[in-house]
Amino acid sequence: MKIIGLVGNNADFSYNRLLLQFMAQHFTTDVTIEVQEIKELPLFNESTAQPTPACVIAMAEKIAAADGVVIATPEYDHSIPASLKNCLEWLSYAAHPFADKPVMVVGASLGQQGTSFAQTQLREILNSPGLNAHVLSGNQFMLGFAKQQFNEAGQLTDDRTLKFLTTCFETFQQFIQAHQLVPAE
Structure with a gap:
């Protein structure tokens, strides 16, 4: 199963990048997670006078080819x-x-609430016309106090947190498999 892990910001250091990198290293049974950056994308401009940047086309192709x-x-x-x-x-x-x-x-934040507001907003955006994603409901992994959750090697240190992430990710894999069984219209 091929999955693209999209880093949701352009910061040089990101706990969200660290979370995706951890997931890519940890979940390796029957799945490959390719971490994809968004740093190089130019500011969106709906001008039809200029062609779509090559980096946008390349990202779109990777996402289209992925299972999730x-x-x-x-x-x-x-x-x-x-x-x-x-x-x-x-x-x-x-x-x-x-x-x-x-x-x-998923999301990681320095605060107690994790990324609850951002995840709600992102889900709404992903469901909008033009995107039409099939967003996994429930199983929302929100990592609060991210600075204390990772060790120096970038590994999650709390067993309960890791167990919950594993449960959420296994549910996502089942979601992908169920999606693949549904015939395209």
């Missing part, structure tokens, strides 16, 4: 980062790779 996508979003001011919104705007405008694509939303 995990988006790791931080929470900035109770919202998703502008860089993630920019990425989604490009993808909904240029190629629509999320149409009917199974998507799991």
Whole structure:
């Protein structure tokens, strides 16, 4: 099973990138997670005078070819980062790779609530016309106090947290498999 892990911000250091990297290293049985950055995407401009940037096309092709996508979003001011919104705007405008694509939303934050507001907003965006993703309901993995959750090697240290992440991810794999059994219309 091929999954794209989309880093939901463009920061040089990101606990969300660290979470996706951990997932890519930890979940290796019958699954490959390729961590994809959004740093290089230019600011979205709906101008038809300029062609869609090659980096947007390349990202859209990777997402379209994947069995599913995990988006790791931080929470900035109770919202998703502008860089993630920019990425989604490009993808909904240029190629629509999320149409009917199974998507799991996760997030890591320094605060107690994890990324609850950002995840709610991201789910709404992913369900909008132009994106039309199939977002996994429930199984929302929100990692609060992220700085204390990882050791120096980038490994999650709390057994209960790891168990919950594993349960959520296994449910996502089942969600992808069920999606693959449904005939395309």
